[in-house]
Amino acid sequence: MINYGEDYKIPFESSIVNKKAQNMLLVFYLHEENTPVSEFKIIKTIPFQLKKDDEQQVRQDYESIVNKIKCGEAHEISEKQQVFLGACTKGRGKGKDWVKQPFSDEKAKSRAYSYKVGYMSAYFRSIMALQKLEHLAIPEEKSFLQVLQESLNKYIGKTSEEIKKETNYTSVGKSKSQLFNLISAMFETNGSNVNRTQEFIKEGYCIKTVTNRLDKAKNQDMSFPNIDFTEIYNDEFEDSTWYGYFAETTYVLAVWEEFEKDQYRFSKYIFWNPDNAFLQQIEKLYNHIKWMVRNNEVEVYNENKSNHDKWTDNLPKKGDFFPFQIRPKGSGESVIIKLPISNQLIKKKCIMIDKKFIRGLVGLEH
DNA sequence: GTAGTCACATGTATGTTAGG
DNA sequence: CCTAACATACATGTGACTAC
Numbered sequence: 001m002i003n004y005g006e007d008y009k010i011p012f013e014s015s016i017v018n019k020k021a022q023n024m025l026l027v028f029y030l031h032e033e034n035t036p037v038s039e040f041k042i043i044k045t046i047p048f049q050l051k052k053d054d055e056q057q058v059r060q061d062y063e064s065i066v067n068k069i070k071c072g073e074a075h076e077i078s079e080k081q082q083v084f085l086g087a088c089t090k091g092r093g094k095g096k097d098w099v100k101q102p103f104s105d106e107k108a109k110s111r112a113y114s115y116k117v118g119y120m121s122a123y124f125r126s127i128m129a130l131q132k133l134e135h136l137a138i139p140e141e142k143s144f145l146q147v148l149q150e151s152l153n154k155y156i157g158k159t160s161e162e163i164k165k166e167t168n169y170t171s172v173g174k175s176k177s178q179l180f181n182l183i184s185a186m187f188e189t190n191g192s193n194v195n196r197t198q199e200f201i202k203e204g205y206c207i208k209t210v211t212n213r214l215d216k217a218k219n220q221d222m223s224f225p226n227i228d229f230t231e232i233y234n235d236e237f238e239d240s241t242w243y244g245y246f247a248e249t250t251y252v253l254a255v256w257e258e259f260e261k262d263q264y265r266f267s268k269y270i271f272w273n274p275d276n277a278f279l280q281q282i283e284k285l286y287n288h289i290k291w292m293v294r295n296n297e298v299e300v301y302n303e304n305k306s307n308h309d310k311w312t313d314n315l316p317k318k319g320d321f322f323p324f325q326i327r328p329k330g331s332g333e334s335v336i337i338k339l340p341i342s343n344q345l346i347k348k349k350c351i352m353i354d355k356k357f358i359r360g361l362v363g364l365e366h
Numbered sequence: 367g368t369a370g371t372c373a374c375a376t377g378t379a380t381g382t383t384a385g386g
Numbered sequence: 387c388c389t390a391a392c393a394t395a396c397a398t399g400t401g402a403c404t405a406c
Contacts, residue, residue, distance in 0.1 A: 174395055175380095175396040175397060176378065176379035176380045176381085176394085176395055177377075177379045177395090177396075177397075179378095179379085181378075181396095184378095192398080192399095193377075193399090195378095196399090208378090211379095211380090217389075218380080220380060222379090223377085223378075223379060223380090225376075226376075226377085308393085310393080312391085317391080318389090318391075327391070328391080329376095329379095329393090329394095330393095331395070331396090333374075334374070334376080335393095347393095350377095
């Protein structure tokens with residue numbers, strides 16, 4: 001736990017963070033989708049060692065946390081303000097974990113120090129030498145953020161055709177993720193998804209595209225990876241994939257303008273960190289789905305329907321948890337999964353963020 | 367063990383349509 | 387005729403299998 005009353009007096013060297021880092025055993029499990037955690041296999045145990053290269057950042061993260069305490073702003077600490085070492089919420093939840101802080105009368109949420117998911121994933125990869133992840137080339141004298149901005153700035157104002165030429169990006173056809181793939185091409189990732197490069201994962205960054213189309217009706221909500229109902233059933237929100245998506249990720253929203261029919265121009269990008277209200281809303285949705293699955297409340301209407309017919313169900317609808325919506329998302333033959341416990345068949349789903357919300361973020365909505 | 371191949375799931379998205 | 391709520395497109399990722 002973060003001790004608001006004491007920690008601000010303690011330098012990093014003698015902090016609980018640094019002490020525990022000297023004496024910590026990591027146990028890695030293999031995550032399997034739609035499988036309860038208790039059945040995960042242990043694949044690696046190893047003592048934790050903070051890498052020399054990362055120490056400076058962890059120290060800065062620690063100092064940013066204790067500085068907030070010193071400024072009487074402990075209630076404003078969140079997990080987004082740090083890079084590797086976060087300040088995750090901890091406590092009984094449901095409003096019962098507000099504690100005193102020394103330099104303000106405002107009560108702060110109880111929190112603990114934590115290494116972020118992306119950081120630990122990168123750590124794991126570094127010790128396991130898995131198949132090689134693509135790397136971004138980050139020159140010695142530049143930071144990740146500089147490289148990110150320079151790579152994008154270079155193409156601002158250019159059309160997708162121009163960018164295709166300059167990046168030697170081939171692939172034509174009807175892929176629905178062409179504009180996103182083009183962003184990856186800007187980072188010279190050899191065709192890999194830029195969001196899955198070592199650097200993006202470790203720093204907790206994710207690029208998404210927002211397209212402003214001539215036919216307004218064709219503007220789309222923003223999609224996310226598929227929902228793992230077994231994870232929701234078993235895990236608390238704070239340990240979930242969704243928490244990682246929204247509490248520990250900085251989004252870079254790349255905006256494309258359709259200036260002529262089917263012609264797009266990369267107009268700008270903005271950074272977005274989901275705020276607390278957003279996080280609370282997704283937590284509500286998470287817990288609602290958890291409740292539904294646990295109590296066998298999910299109903300699916302698929303009588304006499306094939307896998308490629310329309311199925312309907314009683315999961316929350318658009319508007320119930322604005323700006324989120326649950327949508328089907330499979331393709332090919334891979335469109336059906338089983339819910340935990342009930343073994344109820346249901347179409348694969350993902351969460352989507354409402355386009356009005358997203359367009360508001362990037363200044364397209366008035 | 368591990369390189370190559372195949373099949374298909376996943377992640378990035380957008381397309382389609384029925385009912386108010 | 388709009389748009390919520392269903393659907394699918396395609397490139398990449400990846401597990402299973404084979405051959406060495």
